[in-house]
Amino acid sequence: MNTVKLTRNAAHALAQVLFIGFFVFPIIWIFMMSLKNFRDIISYPPKFLFSPTLQNYRETIQGAEGTLRAGELPEYVRFLLNSLIISGGAVCLAVLLGIPAAYALARGGLPWRKHIAFTFLSFRFAPELMVILPMYLIYTQIGLYDTYVGMILSHQLICLPLVIWIMMSFFQDVPIEIEEAARIDGASILLTLRAVILPISGPGIASAMIIAFIFSWNNLIFGLVLAGPNTRPVTMGILQAMTFDQIKWGLMAAAAMVSAVPGMIAATYLQRHITRGLTMGAVR
């Protein structure tokens, strides 16, 4: 009996070590990379002991020496702000549009409900390449290219299906009687949504927002094609560490570390919600 227990505990410990090894080690390695100079990074065998430098972070945040123009924010800080505006704005807009739509889909008894919902989801799996060139053409013609509004609109392709789909499940989870009670109490559909349904689904909304935010934040292609120098997001900023002949690994690692901070804050703060949101309300 005891040996069985011992073996089982050992197996668990081993599984945890493997888990950490596989999922955490790369992060640690990237972090170490961000503290090395290029020579330490490329040296082989790999260096675990080295004299750390904050140069990469300094350069990431302040920009390379001599490139900062007076009165201008450092490039990478601008990328971060751009991403905050774009992803934050995209998520807010998606929630604003998506919640009423999700509610109508969940409770409106609309005909073809499932098909409409599926159509929304199907935009999630449209290959970006399919829409990106026509979108660029339209954007440049109507002046949305390289604007925050344009970027926020384009990110609806990422955020809106997610929000609608997740919120729909959460709304369906609210007991129908509560809603009936509100209707009999004389509340309009809007008041019911605002005063009754939304507060109950608060955690669902939070998780939908975080997930949409992470997906939006990590997106590359829209930023590559539809953003210009004024709205360039942080993913493109990280890629600036790639020159034509070499990748400045230290800079890239530092930039990636810095860019993960907002998501990390949001995720830590609302981690319970993230789990629930990912199941799209399937947890009862």
Added chain:
Amino acid sequence: MSSISLSGVSKFWGDTVGVKDLSLDIKDKEFLVLLGPSGCGKTTTMRMVAGLEKPSTGTIRIGERDVTDLDPRERDVAMVFQNYSLYPQMTVAQNIGFPLRARGVKRNEQQERIHSAAKLVELSDYLGRKPAALSGGQRQRVALARAIVRSPAAFLMDEPLSNLDARLRISMRGLIKRLHREVGTSTIYVTHDQLEAMTLADRVVVMRNGEVEQIGTPKEIYNDPRTAFVAGFVGSPSCNLLDGKIVNGVFSNEGISLAAHLKPDRAKATLGIRPEAISLADGAEAELHGTVFAIEMTGDATLVTVSVGDQQLIAKLDADCTLEPAHTVSLKTGRRRYFFDGETGLAI
């Protein structure tokens, strides 16, 4: 406050019949109970009155208004749900006040009415709490207060007591009765518990398979069941129903022979006898003969199950009765006995 009338109301879902051609008038200030087993259409009927279901045919009026196509919020009715349906994120006061908020009642008037409604249901001390911090009985009282706070045209109550334990149910029953007396609003009350129906109702509507079996005061329903179903459903322990036939004014079957005065002949007939109407008999008085099958003591009486031929009946006898299983007994019935057509179930 006003009357409610349903005429020719039906509800179908595809081939499934919920309610069939129902016509019903609820008088102003009346307490009407819809009684029946689950699936009989009573809840559907009430939901149609509330506006939560749209009738397939027929019209519904509240007062003078035809409300058939109106939204629930335009009907001015209040409803109490079986599972309370409180708003979990709001305090008791906010819950009670929500109907007022929905109607745009002024803030200070809201407060006043919330307090008086809370007082009626004895919740004044709990106004700041969230529903999760309340007991079942307290939650149900919040739901009641939320219903009465805005003086609606009618109350609708959907099995409001069924989630409570037996003792709480009795005290809540008293509260509901008292509230109705004080507020005097027309009330439709749905239940499958005949005792609740008998104690609360001005009139009872017994329903079965989407149709009305009988409408009447509790007394009428108990004393003069219109059908075998009503007789069987109302009363506790429930009315004995024995099969047999009527020939020449005599109802008979194996072990049974009793006079059915003036009743026409029937090849198949059902006899209804309430357990409390049965007593031990000897000699010529005896109308039923059988053997004791089981005995249950209830304290104030003894319930004796007797096999009569291949049927069984329950007799409610004195507490000091000394019968034992397998004894043969002879029984007589009082005057409270009913004859029903064996085919249609209608009283003869």
Added chain:
Amino acid sequence: MSARTTYLLLFLPALAMLALALYPFVQGVLTAFSDRKLYYDTSSFIGFQNFIALFADDEFHDSILRTLAFTAGVVFVQIPLGLGIALLLLRQSWIQPILRSTLVLPLLIPPVVAGLMWKTMMQPQSGIVNWLLSNVGIPPQTWLSHVDTALLSVILIDTWVFTPFAALILLAGLQSIPPELDEAARVDGAGALLVFRAIQLPWIVPFIVLVALFRVTDSLKSFELFYATTRGGPLNATRTMHIMAYEEAFRWSSVGKAMAVVFVLWLMSYFISMFLMTKWQRRSGVHHEYG
């Protein structure tokens, strides 16, 4: 205002959004039926010729197979692994909260960056991965730089990036099992393995299908990881449909053909996910008796 009208009004803004997205989408589909080359002003409608040419092309068949192989690999590695991790995280211990918060980390590194980082870690001669393996006596692997191992390596990277996503959903699924169900089974004398097989696994089937739905649709159109690591190489070992379309459009300006490829890809996604959706909806019926 009737309820129906209200609902429609609620729905309208999102519908407008949909229309906005639909326009470029339709443009893309139309292009698939033309011989458009970016560097010619004119292009003409050529019906199904792009599709006919594609389906006659062995390289296209190969890229479909590669795309499906990648997707299958992703799903069959990440779901069991994610399930294992979820079970690991379900166990109460002091380290559990730490493990759970580290699980989120890979999601916070943009896939394109994760791809580049892994590429350098997997570099056969100078990468940390081979160095670590050599320390435990495993011979160096070629990873991304050989035709035989490249696709598997991308699957491995994808596993690092997206398994946390799968594990989080499955963990939530496991946590949603009513405790009395689990307790009843244990009182009945079931061991951990039987509990897993008889209680936990059937319960989380809808969650597994949900993960599959997400991972399948995302893997079919997976682009950024390939873009960052192999760009379809070496040779054509990782040339999936999306990469093929990318090459046609951005390297060779053959937009018509590129759009035809992504259109086929989109149809595949659509039907596969439709199939999974119906599965999901049927399977989630399991929960209703407890609901």
Added chain:
Amino acid sequence: MKLDHLQILKSGSWISAFAGAALLGASTAAVSQEFDWKQQEGSSVNVLLVSHQFVEALKPLVPEFEEMTGISVSLDVLAEQAAFEKLLADLSSQVGSVDVFMTSPLNNWQYATANWLEPLDEFIGDPALTHPDYDVGDFFQGVLNSNRWTRVPMQGIGEGPLWALPINSESYLMAYRPSVFKELGLEVPKTYDELLAIADKLDTGSAEFGLITRFDKYWDLPYLTFGTMLQSYGVEMIDADGNLQICSDASVQATDDFVTLIKTASPEGAGAFTWYEALQGFASGQYALSLNEADLFAPVYQDAEQSEVSDDVGYAPTPLGPDGTRKAGAWIWSMSMNAASKNKEAAWLFLSWVTSKDTMIATHLAGNMNPVRASAWENHEVAAMVNRWGETPGQYSDVTATMAEVAAVRFPPHPELTRMLDRWAQAVQEVYFNGSDTRTALCEAQDDVEKMFN
């Protein structure tokens, strides 16, 4: 002694590669005394650049231009691949949100075919728009003229309108580790035969691996690195009679030798090496030799901050082919103007300022390698910087000078050229990875390429 370079470069085969180079110097002579830099004050120019040392060097200079002209400049710097993707999206939409961009002749053959490029001759010829000191004759004419094309596929390079102005050039050389060669008692190979003969010995010393070279699946392979080897074997994509030479005997020979070299002296995985692996690998000190790599990796190798080999690196010209010839590929970074630009005058002012003598010299001093203007080579500061590089002083300068003589763009101008060369590269990869028969693989590629001409 530095003047040697100048002369060689000026008269080198850059020119001979493109027959009929036209000199444009004359137009710059007649110029009004006062040039008005402020003529486009208040307008703005959007510039799309590839992340490159040139750009790092240019960035700090831009505010001067803005101050001088009152034009506001928005620099958009992207990684190479991303920049070309973005550029394609912008050019093809013809809305002109990018005014000026970095490009190369190879890319421009596609862009010019599509009418996306603005011809620059008229701007150069207009004294109101071009500063009198501009001196277009100062560019190495071979380099300059590689940006001329009549837009007739397969011919007319060096003729017709000027589509771009060069900003730097890149050719190929060998970098080696003197200590390793000394240790092994080997001479740095002068021919591919010599290289093949010592290939199996290179990794027997303190270097872990023998040689490294760029070898991925795209057109860069036959165009740049392996292209340099092919050309030394006498292979050009199309011969004088207009026949494809992809599976000629010489091409088969070169391919066989190349694959043998890689299989013998390179580690596994060499079939996926891009510039990134090539530069990083050699700089990490794991390799004895870097074959046919870009000459402008030298600044990284020489920098002790970035390289393990900063005190142990030498340079040699690329090996000679079987019959003793040496030819090399060339990459010319250039700048073009979008035909759809809405601020062409302002765009030109910027373009001409960037490619002016002063600006070019300033960028070279800040690390923009391989000048394309004679005046830049004459500048002593630039010369002094590179003179220190190599096993012996002046080695790097001499090698680049040698290579400049033989470097040229030896491909037919055609919009589908990238696709053709990608197909060619695929055949070489098939030989390496699948062990396909070399001639079969190359001839299949040739057949496919043949079809692309139609």
